[in-house]
Amino acid sequence: QQPVQSPQAVILREGEDAVINCSSSKALYSVHWYRQKHGEAPVFLMILLKGGEQKGHEKISASFNEKKQQSSLYLTASQLSYSGTYFCGTEIAVNQAGTALIFGKGTTLSVSS
């Protein structure tokens, strides 16, 4: 039930754009996006909820197609600071008490000058 991310790796020059995709075989309540820099903890970027509400980062956007159970993360005009590994997390019901996040394997983004 782990979501599938694509591509596995992206290499960009500063100013270029990238799209990272995340798809799940399970019905989704929401999709979360996190970024992790080497040797650090993952950091929250964005959450997309059923119904279209979106919260998150000012320079990175995302979409959530509930019917297709897919989400895409759009990084435009990339900066060196965008480098890192991006994880999507799909929220699933685990019991009556609540939900949990199941993360994909990650997409490594490298931005060079």
Added chain:
Amino acid sequence: DAGITQSPRHKVTETGTPVTLRCHQTENHRYMYWYRQDPGHGLRLIHYSYGVKDTDKGEVSDGYSVSRSKTEDFLLTLESATSSQTSVYFCAISEPPPGLAGISYEQYFGPGTRLTVT
């Protein structure tokens, strides 16, 4: 930054020994999680807690147990460590917004514990 600490930050132990990792938070968040991170696998959920003494299994719970006797502490125990449990372990916390109980919200991660089992 959310107040989450993990201890120890690094540990080397021998196969067959018990190991306990601690996650401590000062945010009074209800939900706490343990993940392990391995190359090629991303973050995998081991166990999680949705309140004091309320815990449940995640994707990769075999060989692990957890306890939560206080809101602020979530312990992960490897009852008999094996080399396959060599990994980086992350704790995370979250608090659903009012009126949305049961829906996880943004998670805040601790700094991680690097565990090596020899």
